Amino acid sequence: EAQVTQNPRYLITVTGKKLTVTCSQNMNHEYMSWYRQDPGLGLRQIYYSMNVEVTDKGDVPEGYKVSRKEKRNFPLILESPSPNQTSLYFCASSLQANTEAFFGQGTRLTVV
């Protein structure tokens, strides 16, 4: 089954404690991206990757890092999480940037 898998689904952490949210896709897609979704603000792109070892900033990259060492994986790293990073996060993948995107189930992160 074609899918994008994120882990964990739910996470509560404390300010400053480094964390990683994993994302994996099994569709051999070139393009992957991370979004955060907040009430009243909609989905905003954090980072994206056009291909292995190629990543770039989206609209709201501050406080986040990503890596793309393999085609299928695109982890999101929060080196020092802060409460304003409390949000619902989605990973997505697609063949290209302007084609249909498949989204993961989401990760609800709470930073206290």
Next chain:
Amino acid sequence: EDQVTQSPEALRLQEGESSSLNCSYTVSGLRGLFWYRQDPGKGPEFLFTLYSAGEEKEKERLKATLTKKESFLHITAPKPEDSATYLCAVHYYSGNTPLVFGKGTRLSVIA
């Protein structure tokens, strides 16, 4: 100024009452306009991609159309299971090829 604006923010329909959702965009060099459906607590689910003005696509009770500055998602004879948030997104030529989402229209269909 928002690059992608969806209206209305919320829409309540009776079952069978057809209507349209609007997505207007201000970006230039459009490479694709997307419609997604999102159910509470879940990831967006792809519905349509439109690439050029005049293009139309249909799927069951949904039909998406595109002009040079806006797109419409027409819902014909909706059912309660069509209740969801409908998201519009645009991809356009720029230095860093972002995908920009609107804030969505929350649709409720009442039986």
